[in-house]
Amino acid sequence: MKTAARLVLSLLACAAATAVLAADPAAAERxxxxxxxxxxxxxxxEGYAQSDGKVPEPQWLTGSAVGxxxxxxxxxxxxxxxxxxxxDEAGWLERVRQGGLPPMPWSSLRAMSESDLLAxxxxxxxxxxxxxxxxxxxAPGQPIATPHFVFVPQPPQPLKTGALAR
Ligand code: HEC
Structure with a gap:
């Protein structure tokens, strides 16, 4: 009886694993x-934009300490x-729809379909x-302990006409 129950359990586990494997690769690829x-x-x-995407995939999406x-x-x-x-999936959907600070394109995530977000x-x-x-x-005005990009529009810097005349 015990053995039979164990057999049923392991068959169920196999079936569940197969279902996950069968459903996942296409979603992950998408x-x-x-x-x-x-x-x-x-x-x-880190470094992806600066290197035109030449960062090995195992390092992708591990975040950045450059603010x-x-x-x-x-x-x-x-x-x-x-x-x-x-x-879990529900927690992920809740997080991405919650939003937060710039320059994260939160509106782009909110515009994605649920199946894209889950993919x-x-x-x-x-x-x-x-x-x-x-x-x-x-928070604004607090000391900043890391490297950071400054996302503040700068005034125009017109060419000095004197420099051109020479
Ligand atoms: C322009 C830079 C930028 C781009 C592009 C960007 N993000 Fe972000 N993302 C950020 C920043 C900065 C934060 C932190 C925002 C905050 O503190 O609220 C963030 C936060 C997040 C978070 C929350 C992380 C957490 O710790 O809870 C998720 C999820 C996320 N981004 C997903 C994405 C996805 C998916 C994409 C591509 C569709 C993307 N981001 C594109 C800059 C970006």
């Missing part, structure tokens, strides 16, 4: 495609792999947890 075309790596993968400073204080692109690893989640889960959590956001 998630990979979506993050590639939506520019998520530009901010959430974005503006009137909102300083925000840091989170480590999406750690975020996804800590959340990105599936891809992040397949990549797996890696790296360190990004630093906490810094």
């Amino acid at each position: 998630g990979r495609y979506l993050v590639s075309i939506a520019g998520c790596n530009d901010c959430h993968t 974005f400073s503006g009137p909102w204080g300083v925000s840091y692109p989170g480590n999406l792999r750690l975020v996804a690893a800590m959340l 990105i989640y599936r891809y992040l889960r397949d990549l797996g947890a890696a790296g360190e959590p990004a630093p906490q956001a810094v």
Whole structure:
């Protein structure tokens, strides 16, 4: 009896594993495609934008400790792999719809369909947890302990006519 119960359990476990395997690769592949075309790596993968995307995939989306400073204080692109690893699907949907600070394109995420958002989640889960959590956001006017890009419009700097005349 015990053996039979164990057999049933392991058959069920196999069936569940097969179902997950059968359902996942296509979603994860679509998630990979979506993050590639939506520019998520530009901010959430350190050095990605600066190297025209030449960062190995195992390092993708591990977040960045280089902040974005503006009137909102300083925000840091989170480590999406750690975020996804800590959340189930419902928690992920709640997080991405909640929004937050600039320059994260929150409105783009809100415009995504639920199946696209879940495909990105599936891809992040397949990549797996890696790296360190990004630093906490810094409130306006507080000291900034990390490198950061300054996202503040600068006044125009016209050419000096004297420089041209020479
Ligand atoms: C222009 C830079 C930029 C781009 C592009 C970008 N993000 Fe972000 N993202 C950020 C920043 C900065 C934060 C932190 C915002 C905050 O503190 O509220 C963030 C936060 C997040 C968070 C919350 C992380 C947490 O710790 O809870 C998620 C999820 C996220 N981004 C997903 C994405 C996805 C998916 C894409 C691609 C569609 C993307 N981001 C593109 C800059 C960016």
